[in-house]
Amino acid sequence: xxxxxxxxxxxxxxxxxxxxxxxxxxxxxxxxxxxxxxxxxxxxxxxxxxxxxxxxxxxxxxxxxxxxxxxxxxxxxxxxxxxxxxxxxxxxxxxxxxxxxxxxxxxxxxxxxxxxxxxxxxxxxxxxxxxxxxxxxxxxxxxxxxxxxxxxxxxxxxxxxxxxxxxxxxxxxxxxxxxxxxxxxxxxxxxxxxxxxxxxxxxxxxxxxxxxxxxxxxxxxxxxxxxxxxxxxxxxxxxxxxx
Amino acid sequence: xxxxxxxxxxxxxxxxxxxxxxxxxxxxxxxxxxxxxxxxxxxxxxxxxxxxxxxxxxxxxxxxxxxxxxxxxxxxxxxxxxxxxxxxxxxxxxxxxxxxxxxxxxxxxxxxxxxxxxxxxxxxxxxxxxxxxxxxxxxxxxxxxxxxxxxxxxxxxxxxxxxxxxxxxxxxxxxxxxxxxxxxxxxxxxxxxxxxxxxxxxxxxxxxxxxxxxxxxxxxxxxxxxxxxxxxxxxxxxxxxxx
Numbered sequence: 001x002x003x004x005x006x007x008x009x010x011x012x013x014x015x016x017x018x019x020x021x022x023x024x025x026x027x028x029x030x031x032x033x034x035x036x037x038x039x040x041x042x043x044x045x046x047x048x049x050x051x052x053x054x055x056x057x058x059x060x061x062x063x064x065x066x067x068x069x070x071x072x073x074x075x076x077x078x079x080x081x082x083x084x085x086x087x088x089x090x091x092x093x094x095x096x097x098x099x100x101x102x103x104x105x106x107x108x109x110x111x112x113x114x115x116x117x118x119x120x121x122x123x124x125x126x127x128x129x130x131x132x133x134x135x136x137x138x139x140x141x142x143x144x145x146x147x148x149x150x151x152x153x154x155x156x157x158x159x160x161x162x163x164x165x166x167x168x169x170x171x172x173x174x175x176x177x178x179x180x181x182x183x184x185x186x187x188x189x190x191x192x193x194x195x196x197x198x199x200x201x202x203x204x205x206x207x208x209x210x211x212x213x214x215x216x217x218x219x220x221x222x223x224x225x226x227x228x229x230x231x232x233x234x235x236x237x238x239x240x241x242x243x
Numbered sequence: 244x245x246x247x248x249x250x251x252x253x254x255x256x257x258x259x260x261x262x263x264x265x266x267x268x269x270x271x272x273x274x275x276x277x278x279x280x281x282x283x284x285x286x287x288x289x290x291x292x293x294x295x296x297x298x299x300x301x302x303x304x305x306x307x308x309x310x311x312x313x314x315x316x317x318x319x320x321x322x323x324x325x326x327x328x329x330x331x332x333x334x335x336x337x338x339x340x341x342x343x344x345x346x347x348x349x350x351x352x353x354x355x356x357x358x359x360x361x362x363x364x365x366x367x368x369x370x371x372x373x374x375x376x377x378x379x380x381x382x383x384x385x386x387x388x389x390x391x392x393x394x395x396x397x398x399x400x401x402x403x404x405x406x407x408x409x410x411x412x413x414x415x416x417x418x419x420x421x422x423x424x425x426x427x428x429x430x431x432x433x434x435x436x437x438x439x440x441x442x443x444x445x446x447x448x449x450x451x452x453x454x455x456x457x458x459x460x461x462x463x464x465x466x467x468x469x470x471x472x473x474x475x476x477x478x479x480x481x482x483x484x485x486x
Contacts, residue, residue, distance in 0.1 A: 136400075148444060150385060150410075151405065231478070
């Protein structure tokens, strides 16, 4: 039996930063809510078997409607929309648990995690991430950093300026052997200081020997963070003939 | 006698990467060559006493014309345009030597370095950089990194995912006590492996005890790297009422 490939779309933000007057995942982009664009790409990707959408509880009804109206074939319009947590990592954990209980029954899977704030993900990135899981325990899409990065010390002064050639800006999708991600999270949740901004970072911290590969991302696969990013993202969509 | 404040504008690229069909510093931005925008900001800043423009030898005549036509008051239209080197650091070194010989005669100065590929520098950043030199040996404008950064090891796998909260993307202007920068470069040029993408990195590497501060940059102070950046920069100029 082929190992199933499951994609998790993270869309559980509560719009607390209030830059968009609504939860970011619902911001209109080319006539569709932001999260729709990621759902569409993963639904259209032959490598993906099942999609799980992680929402906050307030938006859940809106997400059910969005999934049903979207005609997506790989996500269960009701039970496939699960409730996330306060933080990104709690949402990942919800998705792992749901997957284990409702989809894989504890068996191995390829497990992709994608942030709905990156609507410009492409089929190539998804395919590349899945393919890399043949070789690695975990993998992230990433692009070489073009800025020089400085690390600030506890005294507020610059502590270190690492060589730029080895620095990558991490994007999503990220991919994992589900068993590896589960083991990393099982350790992480016992750590009272646990916090992370991405899931490969969780694996690296709690399973230092895991082999984490890099798949070529795309400079255009930007994350919607500031209101001004919306015009940039729309320009790129337009250049792709979508908007 | 007040310590003089000297600004170096780096514009010595030779357009080798050929993304713009001409040296980047001469690309048209809102009707002016790219480098003009930085010259204008520094010339208009009351904190700056003298400007040095670092060009490549092929563009030198074009730069002379640009400086004369621009009516800038702080740069000598002929001798203030100096020839840089193959690399960014060689250009910095040319500027240090010129400053020592022709301007300060070896005495102390505040020495600002700015990359002409960042035309969106503001007067606030320039003032902030100069002011911070009262407290620090060196200072860089920088913004908190919004991406998660991964460091790749020699094996091509991810070696480390440092905590994002302490990571800053370095911009220019950067500022130095000239004596500190000179000492760092004097050591750097003896190192056969010397290479660097910014001058605060040179100071940190060769004078580890120097106190390097961070001044708030601006997310909009982006560097022109790709052709697609040009539209983004023009949009920002327009929002400022310039273009």
